[in-house]
Amino acid sequence: MNSLPIPPPTNSPRAPAADSGLAVLMARIVDGDAVAFGRLVGALEGPGLRLADRTLGDRAGAEDVVQVALTRVWTMAARFDPARGSVEGWFRRIVINLCLDRRRSIRLVAPLEAADHVASSAPDPFEAAVENDQRARLDAAMARLAPRQRAALAMFHGEGLTMAEIAEAMEATPKAVEGLLGRARIELRALIGSEDAT
């Protein structure tokens, strides 16, 4: 495992050719082409891990989810129907469903009080403490949101997806996603604001 940061995504709409390339890979995977699967894994692992990590707030759980999701892509490749959506959308849907299933049995372990106990060993203690404190407050506020809200925020801000693409992944309507994102941002702002005030 390496710890290189994932290259930031572009916020521009993805080229249709890119996903048609993934659809071609899927067709080869149905025939058992391991090389094609390796290439598909390379294309999906980054976005999948970002989405799972941010939805769950749990790195180890996110890695498990992506591993299972990729396994399902391999074992259930024949079920992918290009007429019903993109490969990426199908994969995102698998990841989100796995995350939500997992969340039903796990409680989040980042109480707001945790923000008061942030240690730092960075060279510049003051700046690092401020940064850590802000990050801890954000994480604590995120922990108060519903998993679906975090998933929507992760896709909108992490992958630059449109409302329609998020709706496809979440099996909802674009209008419902708008409402989900709006409420998430308002709640988040209120939570961060209330933390700032204390």
Add this chain to the structure above:
Amino acid sequence: MTNERALEIIASHGGCEARWPDAERDAALALAGSDATVAAALADARRLDAVLNGWAQDVPARSFDAAAIIAAAAAVAPDATVPPVLQSSVVASRPLPGRPAIAMRRWLAGGAVAAAALLSVAVLGPGARMPVAAPVVVAAVPATGVAATPAAAPPVVLAAVDSPAGKAISTNTGLAGNAATRLAVAEGGALGSDAEVFAHVFTPTVYEDELI
């Protein structure tokens, strides 16, 4: 464009106007230029955007091993232990909307038999005494195996019961590398008491354990 709608757009889409709905972008921007409330909301949304972009994108990467995923999938996939023909016939017979009710009844009956068998094992326990007399393997699959099948997998004899002829029938899914063990179990010679034989016979594989 009303103030309320402009604030809704900003709340849901954030402060980057490029991501606002095309049809409403110009009007919302114009309102942000003339209305202090909308302008303040826009500035606030842009600050929150910066925080959320960092939150969503700052995730350490990890490379997943495609070959390992394929190997793991083969190790637990049904086709590693169940013949494809049987799989396809079971899957093809599953109840679906519009399929005759007899298919549903067959599935329910099969489920009832399986549940009864599991219940009896749970109630009697693996050590319960059942007669075993000179068992003979009557359904052994050649140990050609599957590439992903672990060579040291435990025996997969699923059931051993008395036949009318006094012979025990062992139904075996045939994992590679277990032929000698199966034969020893079937002949009842390598193990001691009947209880030991049955404890061995009813040891499930990982896959069978998941099914249970």
